[in-house]
Amino acid sequence: MNEQIHDAVTRRTFVHGATVAVGALATGCATSKHIKSAGSLVPGDAPIRIGLIGCGGRGTGAASQALKADPGVVLYAMGDAFPDRLTSSHSHLEKQFSDRADVPEARQFTGFDAYQKVIDSDVDMVILTTPPHFRPQHFKAAVAGGKHIFMEKPMAVDGTGVRSVLDDAKIARDKNLNVMGGFCWRYNLPNRACYKRIHNGAIGDVTCVHSTYLTAPLGTKPRQEGWSDMEWQLRNWQHFNWLSGDHIAEQACHAIDKINWAKGDVPPAKAISLGGRQMRVSPESGNVYDHFSVMYVYDDGSRCFHDCRQMPGCWNDNTEYLIGTHGNCYVNSWGPNQEIKGSHPWSYEGPNPNMYQVEHDELFQAIRGTRGRIDDVDQMMGSTLMAIMGRMSAYSGQPVEWDEAMESEERLGPASYTLGDLPTPSVSVPGNVVSWNELTTAGA
Numbered sequence: 001m002n003e004q005i006h007d008a009v010t011r012r013t014f015v016h017g018a019t020v021a022v023g024a025l026a027t028g029c030a031t032s033k034h035i036k037s038a039g040s041l042v043p044g045d046a047p048i049r050i051g052l053i054g055c056g057g058r059g060t061g062a063a064s065q066a067l068k069a070d071p072g073v074v075l076y077a078m079g080d081a082f083p084d085r086l087t088s089s090h091s092h093l094e095k096q097f098s099d100r101a102d103v104p105e106a107r108q109f110t111g112f113d114a115y116q117k118v119i120d121s122d123v124d125m126v127i128l129t130t131p132p133h134f135r136p137q138h139f140k141a142a143v144a145g146g147k148h149i150f151m152e153k154p155m156a157v158d159g160t161g162v163r164s165v166l167d168d169a170k171i172a173r174d175k176n177l178n179v180m181g182g183f184c185w186r187y188n189l190p191n192r193a194c195y196k197r198i199h200n201g202a203i204g205d206v207t208c209v210h211s212t213y214l215t216a217p218l219g220t221k222p223r224q225e226g227w228s229d230m231e232w233q234l235r236n237w238q239h240f241n242w243l244s245g246d247h248i249a250e251q252a253c254h255a256i257d258k259i260n261w262a263k264g265d266v267p268p269a270k271a272i273s274l275g276g277r278q279m280r281v282s283p284e285s286g287n288v289y290d291h292f293s294v295m296y297v298y299d300d301g302s303r304c305f306h307d308c309r310q311m312p313g314c315w316n317d318n319t320e321y322l323i324g325t326h327g328n329c330y331v332n333s334w335g336p337n338q339e340i341k342g343s344h345p346w347s348y349e350g351p352n353p354n355m356y357q358v359e360h361d362e363l364f365q366a367i368r369g370t371r372g373r374i375d376d377v378d379q380m381m382g383s384t385l386m387a388i389m390g391r392m393s394a395y396s397g398q399p400v401e402w403d404e405a406m407e408s409e410e411r412l413g414p415a416s417y418t419l420g421d422l423p424t425p426s427v428s429v430p431g432n433v434v435s436w437n438e439l440t441t442a443g444a
């Protein structure tokens with residue numbers, strides 16, 4: 001890693017950057033400085049052309065939320081690796097939004113270079129919702145093209161990807177581009193109200209957070225006749241760690257983001273994890289684990305804990321338990337329950353609109369210039385790296401420090417992409433890591 005990048009991403013400078021980002025988000029309103037300095041806004045009621053890159057479930061949902069957020073939004077271009085995914089997304093959106101989502105064939109792009117064609121098609125904003133492996137590459141191109149960006153979590157699957165996004169985020173700042181991350185709980189009003197109180201000292205200093213993401217497994221896609229290795233892995237991407245980052249990064253990162261949020265986006269010093277795979281035995285289970293348990297150790301001596309599991313027939317939970325010096329707090333993501341107990345007891349009683357819609361409402365207000373620039377990069381990359389640290393430690397059986405993960409040269413996945421042969425990567429065995437490079441070298 002070169003000196004310039006290293007300077008930007010050590011834990012000390014990361015903490016500083018995160019503080020600025022949190023402050024900007026917390027104020028949640030425009031300043032005249034923001035509006036005047038923004039160079040690529042679309043003020044008034046001029047059309048805002050959006051491009052969708054990754055036309056699956058989340059991408060289609062995000063495009064729908066973008067179209068609802070502002071009557072001037074037009075779905076202008078679409079890109080996906082596969083024509084069938086693009087067509088079904090397009091027909092769904094066209095039914096819902098008629099001519100505002102009528103994308104002609106000339107602006108429907110497929111294949112691995114579809115993202116670049118969408119970005120080059122005169123759009124103002126892009127939605128990046130492919131499997132997360134591709135996010136750093138697509139973010140880089142979107143920033144180079146001067147587009148406002150909504151990008152889903154996680155924003156990378158390895159340290160190489162995290163550094164790439166952080167580096168490009170500096171260019172996005174210079175260009176005054178809005179960059180929103182899909183850590184949607186940051187846009188959930190009950191959660192926001194609760195964490196604001198936590199930051200204002202409602203339970204004193206937060207000494208411990210325990211977050212859970214204990215769920216049933218995601219569905220698998222059995223291989224079909226005629227699919228190459230690459231096509232099968234792409235269509236079954238959640239089960240290949242080079243594409244998803246493993247389920248701790250792909251799914252449970254939401255609960256890890258809640259730890260990061262509670263700790264004021266201050267990075268932990270290290271992660272020490274356990275993990276493995278007991279029920280994932282079929283070929284379509286790829287090479288991901290089915291459970292992880294992580295301890296994050298902070299410089300102030302506090303420790304936070306995260307457990308995630310994808311197994312059928314087990315107890316499920318998706319809750320954050322916060323312990324402070326003057327009380328504790330319970331945040332259940334899916335129920336109405338957010339409760340603070342202790343010297344400042346509180347429970348939420350306000351509105352609870354769809355957080356995915358709140359994301360796009362706020363993003364398009366920022367693109368119009370009626371609120372301040374949105375820059376979620378530091379907080380989203382902090383939470384993404386925490387999830388990657390958790391995975392690295394579980395795979396290796398060793399503690400992993402923040403700087404070690406940030407500086408890691410690990411890059412999951414092949415160097416180039418074609419719909420051809422691609423051996424299924426091995427399952428990592430703690431204490432005996434089999435890396436992608438070792439695997440492909442051995443197979444060569």
Ligand SMILES: NC(=O)c1ccc[n+]([C@@H]2O[C@H](COP(=O)([O-])OP(=O)(O)OC[C@H]3O[C@@H](n4cnc5c(N)ncnc54)[C@H](O)[C@@H]3O)[C@@H](O)[C@H]2O)c1
Pocket residue numbers: 053054055056057058059079080081082085086111112114115129130131132134152153154182183184234250251
């Ligand atoms: N915030 C949330 O609550 C939430 C919910 C669901 C998914 N997500 C995230 O959204 C992302 C997408 O998940 P999904 O559930 O929509 O998956 P999906 O499989 O439904 O959609 C992904 C799409 O990307 C396409 N694709 C794959 N590689 C591509 C490439 N190189 N270029 C262009 N297109 C490519 C696939 O063909 C597919 O259509 C993931 O990062 C996931 O973690 C977030």
